Amino acid sequence: MTTTQTLFSRIPATSRLLCEAPFQPLIETFGHTRVVAILHELQDEARAQISRDGTLPDWCDNWSDEAQDRLSTRNRSTLRPVLNLTGTVLHTNLGRALQAESAIKAVSEVMGSPVTLEYSLDTAERGHRDQTVATLLCELTGAEAACIVNNNAAAVLLMLAACSEGKEVVVSRGELVEIGGAFRIPDVMRQAGCQLIEVGTTNRTHLADYRNVLGENTALLMKVHTSNYHIEGFTQSVSEAELVALANQHSLPVITDLGSGSLVDLTQWGLPPEPMPQQLIADGVSLVSFSGDKLLGGPQAGIIVGKKTYIDRLQQHPLKRALRADKMTLAALEATLRLYQHPETLAERLPALRLLTRSAEDISVQAARLQPLFARYFDVDFIVSAEPCLSQIGSGSLPVGKLPSAALTFQPRDGRGSTLVALSKTLRELEHPVIGRITDGRLWLDLRCLEHDALLLKVLAP
Ligand SMILES: *Cc1c(COP(=O)(O)O)cnc(C)c1O
Numbered sequence: 001m002t003t004t005q006t007l008f009s010r011i012p013a014t015s016r017l018l019c020e021a022p023f024q025p026l027i028e029t030f031g032h033t034r035v036v037a038i039l040h041e042l043q044d045e046a047r048a049q050i051s052r053d054g055t056l057p058d059w060c061d062n063w064s065d066e067a068q069d070r071l072s073t074r075n076r077s078t079l080r081p082v083l084n085l086t087g088t089v090l091h092t093n094l095g096r097a098l099q100a101e102s103a104i105k106a107v108s109e110v111m112g113s114p115v116t117l118e119y120s121l122d123t124a125e126r127g128h129r130d131q132t133v134a135t136l137l138c139e140l141t142g143a144e145a146a147c148i149v150n151n152n153a154a155a156v157l158l159m160l161a162a163c164s165e166g167k168e169v170v171v172s173r174g175e176l177v178e179i180g181g182a183f184r185i186p187d188v189m190r191q192a193g194c195q196l197i198e199v200g201t202t203n204r205t206h207l208a209d210y211r212n213v214l215g216e217n218t219a220l221l222m223k224v225h226t227s228n229y230h231i232e233g234f235t236q237s238v239s240e241a242e243l244v245a246l247a248n249q250h251s252l253p254v255i256t257d258l259g260s261g262s263l264v265d266l267t268q269w270g271l272p273p274e275p276m277p278q279q280l281i282a283d284g285v286s287l288v289s290f291s292g293d294k295l296l297g298g299p300q301a302g303i304i305v306g307k308k309t310y311i312d313r314l315q316q317h318p319l320k321r322a323l324r325a326d327k328m329t330l331a332a333l334e335a336t337l338r339l340y341q342h343p344e345t346l347a348e349r350l351p352a353l354r355l356l357t358r359s360a361e362d363i364s365v366q367a368a369r370l371q372p373l374f375a376r377y378f379d380v381d382f383i384v385s386a387e388p389c390l391s392q393i394g395s396g397s398l399p400v401g402k403l404p405s406a407a408l409t410f411q412p413r414d415g416r417g418s419t420l421v422a423l424s425k426t427l428r429e430l431e432h433p434v435i436g437r438i439t440d441g442r443l444w445l446d447l448r449c450l451e452h453d454a455l456l457l458k459v460l461a462p
Contacts, residue, residue: 004050004054007050008047010056010060011043011046011060012063014039014043017039017064018032018036018039020064022064022065022068023035023067026064026067026068030071030075034071035067038070038071039063042059042063042066042067042070080433081432082435083432083433083434083455084435085407085434085435085436085444085445085446085447085449085450085456086436086446087391087437087444087448088391088393089352089355089356089392089393089394089448089449090293090295090352090394090395091394092394092395096293096300096395097293097294097296097297097299097351097352098297098352098355099298099332099336100297100335100336100339100351101349102335102336102339102349103299103331103332103333103336106331106334107299107328107332109331110327110328110331115327115331117129117327117330128315129330130148130315130330132334133146133148133337134146134148136337136338136341137303137337139341140263140337140340140341141263141277141288141305142278142281143277143305143306143307144306144307144308145305145307145312146304147311147314147315147320148302148303148304148325148329148330148333149301149302149320149324150300150302150324150325150329151300151301152257152259152289152290152291152292152302152303153179153188153302154302154323155289155302156257156302157188157192157319157323158304158314158320158323159255159257159287159289159314160188160189160194160222160255161191161192161194161319162310162313162317162319162320163219163220163253163286163287163313164192164193164194164219165194167195167217168197168215168217168218168219169189169194169196169197170197170199170210170213170214170218170221170222171185171196171198171221171222171223172198172200172205172209172210172223172237172238173201173202173205174200174202174203174204174205174226174235175222175223175224175226175237176198177224177226177228177229179227179228179259185224185257194219197213197218199213203231203233203234203236204235204236204237205238206238207238207242207243207246209238210238210243210246211246214250214252218250220247220254220255221243221246221247221252221254221255222254222255223254224256224257224259225256225257225260225261227260228259239283240256240280240283240284240285244283244284244285253286253287255285255286255287255288255289255310256280256285256289258275258277258280258288258289258290260274260291260294260295260296260395261274261275261276261288261290261291261294262274262276262295263276263278263296264343264346264353266295269347269353269356269357271357271393271403274295277305281305281306286306286310287304287306287310287311287314288304288305289303289304290302290303291303291395292329292333292336294395295352295393295395296336296352297336297352297353298333298336298337299328299329299332299333299336300329301325301329303333355448355449355451358405360403360405360406363405363406363447363448364386364388364406366406366447366450367386367406367407367447368386369453370386370408370453370456370457371384371385371386373457373460374459374460377460380413381412381414381419381423382411382412382413382423383410383411383413384408384409384410385409385411386406386407386408387406387407387408387409387444388404388405388406388407389405389406390402390403390404390405391403391404391405391446391448403448405446405448406446406447407445409444409445410442410443411441412441415441417441420442421438424436424438424443427443427459430459431458432455432458434456434459
């Protein structure tokens with residue numbers, strides 16, 4: 001009979017285990033401290049199970065394997081590379097834009113070396129961290145000056161805080177948007193300490209609506225690009241150019257939160273049109289803000305371009321210090337913007353644009369090529385087909401525009417939703433997880449973002 005006492009005596013001492021051969025590579029890889037900590041955890045678990053059930057855990061046959069399993073699992077980053085086959089190219093939850101080769105290289109260079117972030121080699125004096133990127137942005141947009149912060153939400157906060165001075169900001173009711181993740185224009189206004197004056201209605205706002213509320217307390221007029229939804233039908237809004245004409249009569253600034261924005265005309269590739277910052281600058285808008293990692297295809301950043309007097313105010317505001325971008329962001333952004341100086345090769349070198357401009361024919365040829373391989377492998381449980389589908393741009397850009405694409409679809413032979421959910425889980429648990437989407441009783445793997453078949457073929461031979 002095994003008594004509890006003899007079971008306890010079968011829990012090896014830490015010092016004995018640490019001397020065993022299989023533990024040497026573990027100590028090498030994970031370090032002495034962590035190996036000791038995991039052994040203490042295992043010993044505690046074993047004791048608890050003996051007291052509770054009078055048995056030893058199964059893994060007590062092999063302590064080193066169990067320790068190795070747990071240490072490897074915990075050492076794995078939770079920021080894992082995945083295959084985005086959701087059909088949404090700029091997927092916020094999957095990290096938005098993939099960076100260009102040149103941006104990746106630029107970031108790795110500045111990571112390991114001191115750099116001239118705020119240092120002028122000409123004068124050996126202090127330089128400005130936004131300078132290089134600002135020069136490029138001015139060249140590309142025609143603006144007088146620019147300011148870089150951590151993301152576009154920060155850009156909106158800074159513009160409002162620095163330019164409203166606690167006074168009134170006039171916005172159309174049709175533009176009081178929620179971007180998602182607790183970013184609502186009225187809330188940001190409160191945070192920035194300004195007073196929101198709503199004008200017009202959800203579907204129609206006229207120039208007179210703005211004119212009627214202007215007074216000595218008005219700080220500025222604001223436009224927000226309704227990037228993640230679209231109002232159709234009986235609608236009316238006031239363009240930036242009209243608003244600027246009105247604001248100029250009262251010596252007030254106009255600011256625009258453009259959301260995504262695009263520095264190039266997307267219609268040249270058959271993509272839906274997206275407003276361009278350079279157009280708004282030409283219209284006389286004082287400040288325009290947009291994201292670095294949406295259609296621009298760069299790192300997470302908030303970009304503000306506009307008139308020098310207002311940009312100077314942003315640069316001098318204490319919030320700018322709190323929201324400033326770091327050297328890695330600035331390096332990636334500079335490299336990304338340099339690609340725009342060579343528009344002829346942009347669609348090839350900028351991954352976001354390269355994926356968005358892949359032709360439906362190209363993707364459907366790819367789907368037809370992969371279908372038989374997957375059909376053979378999954379045949380028992382699923383009908384695998386190559387089907388046309390529609391990709392989305394994502395990140396609130398171009399909400400109406402969908403891009404014709406092609407997918408591999410998996411339809412469970414037993415017709416059960418649970419079979420689909422299980423397949424989707426299996427794909428997520430791969431070494432290189434594959435993320436698809438479930439609709440219409442099938443799992444869809446949209447191939448738009450799969451530039452190399454080999455990455456997906458690993459599913460068949462993991
Ligand atoms: C996306 C978006 C934002 C937020 O930009 P982030 O870069 O995600 O912070 C703000 N306003 C509009 C209109 C947007 O589309």
